[in-house]
Structure formats: structure tokens, C-alpha cells
Amino acid sequence: MILLDGKATSAAIRAEIKEKVDALEKKHGRVPGLAVILVGEDPASQVYVRMKEKGCVETGIRSIPHRLDASVTQDELMDLIRSLNADDTVDGILLQLPLPSGLDSQACLDLIDPDKDVDGFHPMNVGKLALGLPGYRSCTPAGVIELLKRYDISTSGKKAVVLGRSNIVGKPMALMLIEYSDQGNASTTIVHSRTPLEDQKAFCQDADIVIAAVGRPLHVKGDWIKEGAVVVDVGIHRTDDGLVGDCDFEAMKDKCSAISPVPGGVGPMTIAQLLLNTMQAYSDHVKA
């Protein structure tokens, strides 16, 4: 069994980025800049933002923090986004979600310049993904594809199941898995909350690749997975027994040909992908 080590892979990607940033700074006279907007005091959001900023520091990307009080108005937040859109030293803009109640996330996301939308949440970028056009791609599913790629796991012609149909993971994940590429070309099934449990199990038991993004601890049981399958676990949950994912890792790990651990699997890849997207934005901006 191969452990899909997201932590080590992410570290390797960061080292590659750092090297590039050093070279690019010499050439263009500035480093890539990522603006990170955090509104309010949500503890989980604070942790995520800290991890993203740490990733920037490690790679030489300039992190441009904007901490706003939960009492900020929609207009003030939109004005900040407009000013970041107009700022030539800002390559990427990240709005940490969820926003405090009363603020309209979709209106803010729609306002971010699609060319600075390194989270890949803008309808324009989601549409480009669906159409197979170049654009920024949602970090978690793109990070999963990158992880498979780094481990030379091809999904081409194989049967993949995506559990979950969220805008951030499930749907873009499925769209990536049916693209024309080595980490695409999969016959892909999307199951979700309205799929009867016995069908979810049956689809998984038949699958070569299982990607779990349901947001329920230990939802995917050991006997759902066939011998030799590849399992990628997007979930992360704090339980009395520590951090667990959407999959029962212990019950399936000996059957899998490869499996991502929780923690240390998809999480670090999401951050690595955000940094890769920021690099892409920088390259496009210095070219333009």
C-alpha cells in the first residue's frame, strides 16, 4: 500500500515554488502577492488563514493580510475587493469563507477579478473548468489531481466515484476526472446525500478510485472498498478519537493500492495548490 503523503508532496511543491520565486523576483523586480481577507473571528477560518500565510512565507510569496472586524459592511468589503482588483502588486485575492452572517458571499466572490481568483470560485473560472479552458481551479480538487499525478496514478479508462456534490469539491472534482488527461478520462460517478446508502456502497465497491468529500466522519466503511482501489479522503473531522476523515482508514488501508491519510493528505495539497494558482496568476500578470 502506498501512502499518498500530501504533507511531503506539498513540501516538495513549496520548495519548487520557492526556487521559482527567487528567479522571478530577479527578473521582474517583485514577488507574487496574495491578498488574504479574513472577516471576523471564526476559529477554524483563523487556522486556515494562518496556514495559507505560512505557505506564502515559506515560498517567498508576499502575503497581504486584510483582517476585518465582523461588523464590516457589505459596501466596505466590496470596496476593499475593488481596490485589490485594481492593485498591480496583488496577483491573487482570497476571501476566506464563511463570512459572518449578514454579508453576501456570492456578491463578493462575483466581484473578485476572475484573473485574480486563485480560489477558482468565480463563475467564470468554474465555467472554464467545465469547458476545458485554462483558468483557476478550485484548490482542493486540483490538489487531489496534483497528488495523483505526483504518485503517477493514472485514472484514464478507470472507474471513479466522487462522494459529495459541493461546489468547492464534489462538482469540480468530477469535472476534472472526466477531462482529457492522464488524471482524467475516468468513467465518473457522483453520489450524494440523495443516493441510497446501498447504492453508494455498491458504486464504491465497483470503483478503482474513490474520492470522499461527504463531510461525515468515517462515512465510507472498509467493506465499501475493493482490493487494489485508490482512496483519496477529503474529509477532516475532530472526534474523541482524534482527527478522522470521511473514510475508515484503518479498516481499508490494507486493501488499497494507495490511500491518503487524514491529516497529512489532501489538506496540505489544498494549500500547495493555492500557492501554485498564485504563481500562475503572477506569471499571467507579468506577461500581460
Add this chain to the structure above:
Amino acid sequence: MILLDGKATSAAIRAEIKEKVDALEKKHGRVPGLAVILVGEDPASQVYVRMKEKGCVETGIRSIPHRLDASVTQDELMDLIRSLNADDTVDGILLQLPLPSGLDSQACLDLIDPDKDVDGFHPMNVGKLALGLPGYRSCTPAGVIELLKRYDISTSGKKAVVLGRSNIVGKPMALMLIEYSDQGNASTTIVHSRTPLEDQKAFCQDADIVIAAVGRPLHVKGDWIKEGAVVVDVGIHRTDDGLVGDCDFEAMKDKCSAISPVPGGVGPMTIAQLLLNTMQAYSDHVKA
């Protein structure tokens, strides 16, 4: 077996639209306008454009034809689109594809105002579909959903297979089938050219709903379909034996609980959906 009669359903939709157009003209002083751009002499495109214009005439929508010579330059075509974007009496803009070689379709599609993109091909509208936001939806898959709806066929909790992963049918079809709705909520599998034939067959044999959009005559055989399944055939092919679809209608019709014929199934629904999209554009524009 229920025949999913697209011709009759489309006629009913056109009658509904005609009634609305008459009322709306009285209220707003103008009828909805659909600009149809046809470049060159492609015979199939000419037929499609004629059918779309006939749909307009029948429903009272004003068809605004723009026939351009195949020698038109990219700049001239883009200028026409710009002028239609700016024209307040034009609610929808349709660029008939394919364009003659030498012209860049994507650049033209990207230029069409997303609020007039009644074909639902603009990345902005594709992204909105993927995100579950309101927007214009690709006419063929949206027409399939409308057909199922009119026959009270729910896909919720059922197993659906989409054969084909095109931008125009397969991918948007799958996205619609996993939406939160009665003609959504399906566990949805997308198979395609890289899916081994035996897997395509096995997925179909297990499916409650099969939607074929592979573009190969009689690709889906009679023994691929389980008793009681619903089959929607998007394909249409001229053969020595007349028009046939992607499915072997004769070999499966007695097993299906419902099946769409070719011709007279999905084709007329595509046109009906285009007219519905034009009505939606008109409503949005007179409100704005």
C-alpha cells in the same frame, strides 16, 4: 411504454409562449427579439437555423437574421456581436456553430453578453450552472430536463448514466442531473470514449435513466437497457435505413418504461428550450 414525444411537448410549449408573447407585447410595447447569426453555407446549419427561425415565427418572437458570407473576417463578426450586445431590442444572440475554418468560435462566444447568451455557451453561464446559480442553460440538456418534467418523470435518488462528455450536452447534462430538484438528485455516471465498452454496457444495465449523447448511430444496444428504464436519445444520424439515434430504439422500446424517439424526441425540445431561454432573457431585460 411511454413515448417521450418531443414534438408534441415542444408544440405545447410554443403555444404557451405564444400566449405569453401576446400579453407581454401589450404590456411592454415590444416582442422578444432573437438575433441569429449564420456564417457560410453549411447545409446542416442552414436547416437548424431555419427551424429556429420557424420557432420564432410560430411564437411571435422576432427573429433577427444575420447571414454572413464565409469570407467574413473575425473582426467583422466580432463587430456584429458588439452591435447586437448594445442593441436594446435584441434579447438573445445565437451564433450558429460550427463557424467556417479560420474563424475563432471561442473568442466570439466569449464576446456575447452573458445576459443575451440564450445558447448557454458562455463560460459565465456554464459556471453558473455548475454552481447552481440562475443563468442560461445549454438548450439540449435543458430541453431533456424539461421533457422529463413534462412527463412527470422524477430522477431523484435514481441511477442515471450520461453517455458522452461534450461541452454542449454531456457535461451540462450531468451537472443538471445532480442538481437539487425532482429532475436532478440522481446518482450520475458519465461514460465516454475512454470508457471500455463493457463498462459502458454494465453502467447502462444498472441504470434507471440512460441519456445517450455519444454521436454514434445505434451505439446503445437493446441488451444494455434494464427492464423499466427511461431512455433519452440525443443522437440523430442519417443512415441508409433512415434517421436513427444513438440508441437501438426497436431493440429496447418494449423494455423501457419511457423512451424518446428519433426524430421527434430531443430535437424539437432543443428548439423549444431556445425559445424558453429567449423568453427568460426578455423578461430579465424588460425588468432591468
